[in-house]
Amino acid sequence: MGSRKGFAKPNCGCSERYSWESKACTGSNGASSRDDSWDVRLGYDCKKDARQSLQAYSRINTSMYVLAFSLGGEILKRGSREYRRMQSYAAKLDEYHVVVLTTAKEKAHFVDGNFHVHALSARTKIGLLLQGFAAARSILKRKNKGWVVTSQDPLFVGLFGLTVAHMNTVPHVVQVHGDVFGPYGYSRILQRLGMYVVERSVRVRVVSERIKKSFLARGVSEAKISVLPIRAELESFLNVHGNQSQDPLRIVTVSRLAPEKNIEMLIRSFANLGTEGVRSVLEIVGSGPEEQKLKALVHTLGITDRVTFTPWTSDIPTVMSRANICALASKHEGYALVLLEALAAGVPVVTTDVGCVGETVKNGEHGLVVSVGDEVAFTDALRTLIQNSAQRAGYGENGRILAQTLAGTSTEAYAEAWVATLSV
Numbered sequence: 305m306g307s308r309k310g311f312a313k314p315n316c317g318c319s320e321r322y323s324w325e326s327k328a329c330t331g332s333n334g335a336s337s338r339d340d341s342w343d344v345r346l347g348y349d350c351k352k353d354a355r356q357s358l359q360a361y362s363r364i365n366t367s368m369y370v371l372a373f374s375l376g377g378e379i380l381k382r383g384s385r386e387y388r389r390m391q392s393y394a395a396k397l398d399e400y401h402v403v404v405l406t407t408a409k410e411k412a413h414f415v416d417g418n419f420h421v422h423a424l425s426a427r428t429k430i431g432l433l434l435q436g437f438a439a440a441r442s443i444l445k446r447k448n449k450g451w452v453v454t455s456q457d458p459l460f461v462g463l464f465g466l467t468v469a470h471m472n473t474v475p476h477v478v479q480v481h482g483d484v485f486g487p488y489g490y491s492r493i494l495q496r497l498g499m500y501v502v503e504r505s506v507r508v509r510v511v512s513e514r515i516k517k518s519f520l521a522r523g524v525s526e527a528k529i530s531v532l533p534i535r536a537e538l539e540s541f542l543n544v545h546g547n548q549s550q551d552p553l554r555i556v557t558v559s560r561l562a563p564e565k566n567i568e569m570l571i572r573s574f575a576n577l578g579t580e581g582v583r584s585v586l587e588i589v590g591s592g593p594e595e596q597k598l599k600a601l602v603h604t605l606g607i608t609d610r611v612t613f614t615p616w617t618s619d620i621p622t623v624m625s626r627a628n629i630c631a632l633a634s635k636h637e638g639y640a641l642v643l644l645e646a647l648a649a650g651v652p653v654v655t656t657d658v659g660c661v662g663e664t665v666k667n668g669e670h671g672l673v674v675s676v677g678d679e680v681a682f683t684d685a686l687r688t689l690i691q692n693s694a695q696r697a698g699y700g701e702n703g704r705i706l707a708q709t710l711a712g713t714s715t716e717a718y719a720e721a722w723v724a725t726l727s728v
Contacts, residue, residue, distance in 0.1 A: 367449065367450045368452060369397065369399045369400075369446075369451045369452070370393075370397055370400050370451070370452050370453075370726060371403070371444060371451060371452070371453045371454070372400070372401065372402045372403070372453075372455070372456065373402075373403050373405055373436070373453075373456065373464060373465045373468075374405065374455075374456045375405055375456070375457070376404065376456070377404065377406045379402055379404055379421055380404055380414075380421065382414070382416075389535075390421075391416065391419050392716065392718070392719040393719050393722055394416075395719060396719045397418065398418065398449075398450075400419050401422060401443050402419075402422065403436055404422065404423055405424065405436055405461060407424065407432060410423070410425050411423060411425040412425075420443075422439045422443075424436060433464065436468075440453075440468045440472070441472075444468075444474065451472070451474045452474065452476075452477060452726050453469040453472075453474055453475070453476045453477070454476070454479060454726060455476070455478050455501075456479050457479070457480070457482075458479075458480050458484060458497075458501045458502055458508075459501070460497075462478045462498070462501035462505075463500070465478070466478070466504055466505060475506040475728045476504070476505045476506060477505055477508070477725070477726050478501055478505040478508055479508075479510075480498075480502075480509070480510045480511070480519075480638075481511050482515075482636065482637070482638035483512075483514060483637070483638065483658075485499075485518045485519070485521075485522060499522065502519065502524060507725065508524065509530045509531075509532055510529060510530070511531070511532065511533050511534050511638055511639045512531065512533060512638070512639060512659060512660055512663060513663050514659070516529050516531050530725040532721055532725050533660065533664070534638075534639045534641055535715075535718040536644045536648075536707075536710050536711070537711075538645065538648040538710060538711045539711055540621045541620075541621050541624060541645050541646075541649045542649075542704065542707055542711060543621070544621045544622070544624060544625040545625065545649060546624060546625065546627050546646075546650045546651035547626050547628050549628075550628070552582075552584055553585070553629070553690055554584070554585055554587060554626055554629075555574065555585070555586045555587070555628065556587045556624070556651075557587075557588055557590075557630070557631045557632060558630075558642050559588075559590045559592075559634070559642070560590050560592040561591055561592030561593065561594045561598060562592045562593060563594060563635075564634060564636060565592075565634050566633040566634055566635050566677070567588060567598055567633065568597075568598065569633045569677065569679050569682065570588075570631055570633040570682070571588075571601055571602060571605065571607075572601075572679055573633070573683040573686060574686065575605040575606075576679075576683040581690070581691060582691060584690055585610050585611070585612070586607075586610060586612070586631075587612050587614055587623075587626075587627075588613050589614045589616065590615075590616050591616045624646055624648075624651050625649060627646065627649070628651070628696065629651065629654060629689050629696065630643065630646035630651045630653045630654075630671075631653070631686065632654075632658070633655075633656055634656055634658050634676075635656070635658070635677065636658055636659075636676075637658040637659035639659045640655070640659030640661065640665070641660075643661070643670075644706075644707060644710065647665070647671075647703025647704065647707050648704060648711070649704075650700035650703060650704050651700055651703070652670065652671045652689060652696045652700045653665065653670060653671035654671055654674075654685045654686055654689060655674075656673070656674055656675065656682070657675055658676065661673055664710075669702050670699050670703045670706065671689070671699050672685035672689065
């Protein structure tokens with residue numbers, strides 16, 4: 305393991321609460337200390353909790369033990385893509401524990417080398433939380449080791465992880481996969497909760513520059529933020545190729561059927577195309593709370609013969625193999641991985657300006673990008689690609705080149721980058 309710089313105790317001797325946003329602590333005695341190695345705001349009492357935490361973790365030099373909290377039920381399935389990803393992280397750590405805060409059929413503890421998966425089983429949410437606290441206490445009781453707690457979202461899981469970290473005087477790193485604070489993000493109450501967790505975590509890992517800018521606009525220190533995009537596993541998509549047939553031309557969207565995905569706007573945009581020119585159909589792949597509402601809208605618009613709903617499937621490469629265009633109408637996305645999956649299959653995209661758009665997926669290079677919520681522009685973009693096969697082919701080819709470059713990042717290299725975002 306490489307050397308990792310840990311916490312450094314402030315030498316000011318103050319007894320006041322303090323903030324290290326500018327890498328300095330100024331207390332009631334007027335003294336100050338500065339640490340140029342890292343930048344963090346702590347909501348502790350300098351006389352007690354913070355000093356204990358800083359002293360305890362100044363010993364972190366060559367080891368890292370990580371406790372993660374997640375809602376990802378796929379982690380419980382051995383051999384799944386999520387499980388394998390977690391294994392790759394464990395290979396770069398001394399020990400890696402993942403507590404899955406979803407109710408499994410039975411409480412269990414899977415051990416695979418230094419990788420531990422803790423499955424909880426409770427009838428109520430309170431019972432689930434109590435089991436989570438108990439599991440964390442058992443894991444973190446070895447105080448002499450360099451533990452870091454990380455949570456895979458900044459809301460309720462983040463609050464739970466932050467509480468566990470503070471109770472055990474260990475650092476907390478929060479991971480943010482969605483633009484929680486964007487104009488189409490969560491409610492003000494949830495935004496305040498997210499900021500509460502972010503401000504009290506030692507580091508924040510985000511998946512895009514878009515999310516980073518959102519945090520910077522809210523006063524979060526840039527030194528505290530690490531940007532590490534999601535690693536796109538695109539090999540299976542590179543092995544297929546989008547639909548070459550144009551009769552009918554198939555527009556596909558793969559999405560959870562929820563309000564933030566704005567499938568309603570996509571359906572209306574498709575209906576606006578009419579039946580003139582190239583014959584086209586829309587396939588909506590996914591499930592979610594808005595499914596019946598969306599089916600009713602399709603019926604109302606009189607396009608039931610041109611729109612199909614396909615239940616969610618994990619075989620997305622096959623879905624992309626029958627697509628001519630991939631459409632994404634979301635109000636906000638964390639990364640919008642589906643766009644990269646489509647491009648890897650040579651399928652051009654029509655998308656709103658969300659997630660990795662602008663950073664990785666480029667307007668006029670990989671497809672057409674429109675402003676969030678602009679139904680007229682979305683309709684026009686669909687019409688443009690439907691009517692221009694050469695443009696579709698060019699965008700699709702550019703997409704495959706992009707995907708080949710992204711797929712070149714090895715699992716090992718990505719795991720090392722992920723571990724680096726936890727180094728405090």
